[in-house]
Amino acid sequence: MSTPTEGTLVEPTTPAPVTGTEPGGTRRAGFASLGIDTRLLGMVGALVIIWVVFHVATGGRFITAQNLWNLSVQTSVVAIMATGMVLIIVSRNIDLSVGSVMGFVGIGMALLQARILPNDLGLGLENPLTLPITLAVGLLVGALIGAFHGFLVAYIGVPAFIVTLGGLLVWRGLAWALASGQTVAPMDTTFRKLGGGADGAVGETTTWIIAGVACVAIVLLLANSRRQRRRVGFEARPLWADAAIGVAGCAVVIIACWVANSYFLPENLARAYALRNDIPWPEEGTLQIPFGIAYPVIIAIGVAIVMTYIATRRRFGRYVFAIGGNPDAAELGGINTRRTILLSFALMGVLCAIAAAVQIARLNAGPSSLGTLAELSVIAAAVIGGTSFAGGIGTVPGAVLGALVMQSLQSGMVLMRVDAPIQDVAAGSVLVFAVAVDTILRRRST
């Protein structure tokens, strides 16, 4: 609309060239010049400690390919929704309905593929159209439910806490009513891949291809960022810092893929796989056929990348953060704050639908309890990941790490055979402790 005004400003009294010197003239050196979010790094540290402690406490059963692979799959559902919860909380709202919406949409999708499409619409079982139709309907319904919540919050002015508390009850009740409280099963075979499991992983070769693509992408992104800053004459990060980040990023990718490829199909599944692919079964011993990365993990990572892009590189995300930082300023800046809020809830609804699809695929069923109490894990993941209820602060990768922390605690305690009530005590305590530490550190830094 407007173009920058030429020469509206006072002639500089002293020449003020565009330099790349960093904040307050304090030269950033050593570790700081990596420019990495220290909070995120702290969480990675906490995660490593949790893993090591559980590994020792369970007598070496935690840091194994099998457990980590399962952990990655279990984390996916909460992580997918937590990425959206970040934006909701950043804009000073809350969504308590995500578990119920997930339940409602999930049971709806289960009904669609198990009964409506094959029987009522005559597509029959295992029709190739089942997966796309079910997903499309689920995502649309999720978006509409979220948009409706957002409309009530943004345009009618009902507090988000109330709207979504009502939604928690309404959608849970309707989820039950949809299937008369019964569990809907089984799911379409192709659809079940979305949930992981024996057929729900990409296999060894594809996993290494993904690793390669990811490493190339990391390098290209870093190079592009350097080029961008050079273009306008800013100092880029020191080359060694970019190199360190690139090496670390690629290392994480390669290790993760190596772990996924170190978890092998159990013998009965391996035999079935060998039969299907005409691989001769060896006379002695067994075939080691790696799972590779599970589809739900790929979905969760994809969602996290897209959500990070939306949160940091798109106008919509910028507006969400502006509203959270100062709603008046956002309004005075000409931002359509109501539309932004409505969209953030619609996006949350879509993510609930994606999570629901993964979960019913994983369970191979749509039970009436689907998503119960998920809102608590999702909010906890976002908050442990550094999202502040004061608004304006939060990151998507943080929320994903938060989900991983919560899930690590839970599965570690399951491995240690901790009683369920005590698990809740631990999870609740960790949540409050983490936020308390974060609050103290934040206060000190300002």
Added chain:
Amino acid sequence: MDVTQTAAVAPATPVEERRPLVEMRDIRVSFGGVHAVDGVSVDLYPGEVVGLVGGNGAGKSTLIRTLSGARPADSGQILVNGEPVTIHNPRDARAYGIETIYQTLALADNLDAAANLFLGRELRTRTGALDDVAMEAATRGVISRLNPRFKNFKVPVKSLSGGQRQSVAIARAVHFDARILIMDEPTAALGPAETAQVRDLITQLKREGLGIFLISHDIHDVFDLADRISVMLQGKLVGTVDKDAVTKDEVLGMIIMGKLPGALTSQEEEQLH
């Protein structure tokens, strides 16, 4: 963004012969039963600085917020270049070339200077993504001319000093093609050096033909810069006077007593000293 390219300087025609940039007629705003602005009319010509003064709570901010679209008037008329306009929101105001430095600064504390400067009109790449590098470059250019010591471009504005925050708000108002500039207490948080910079800026913008509403509760802030001075008291306009025709004391009389210069008794004049 090149400083050497100065925009066309408006010819120094007498103010009376030109059409006003802005006319605000009989503006009224009330909050509940409080008449914050009660039938005020002011106008503004190109290349002119109108000082809008009055004590705290006189209604200055509320009046100009109707022009900037922050809170539309309950009644009254606004004309821009002689045309009646309706300004419902800040976007409408910006479309008429009206830029505002709010008394509260209206900054999103969690965002950096560039994000605030371009808030609501972000630069984007061909793919529609935010072009943060370009925005930062433009921001560095515009702010460092305003405040050469400003260095913290990558931190949330929350961690900046009051003066630096004010620089960001001022830079935002002058970076875009403003025809009409509203400055609500723009030097409130500034030190002497920065205040001098802002005064130079106002003088230059005026020479370029912008109309400026300069608002302050303190007559000393605006007296030297203003061409005319409008005084408000308790939501009403006391009057508008040519700066050259009055003394500071006379304006002070308007601010405190609500009386035009001729109407002051000698006793009241005494009290002002």
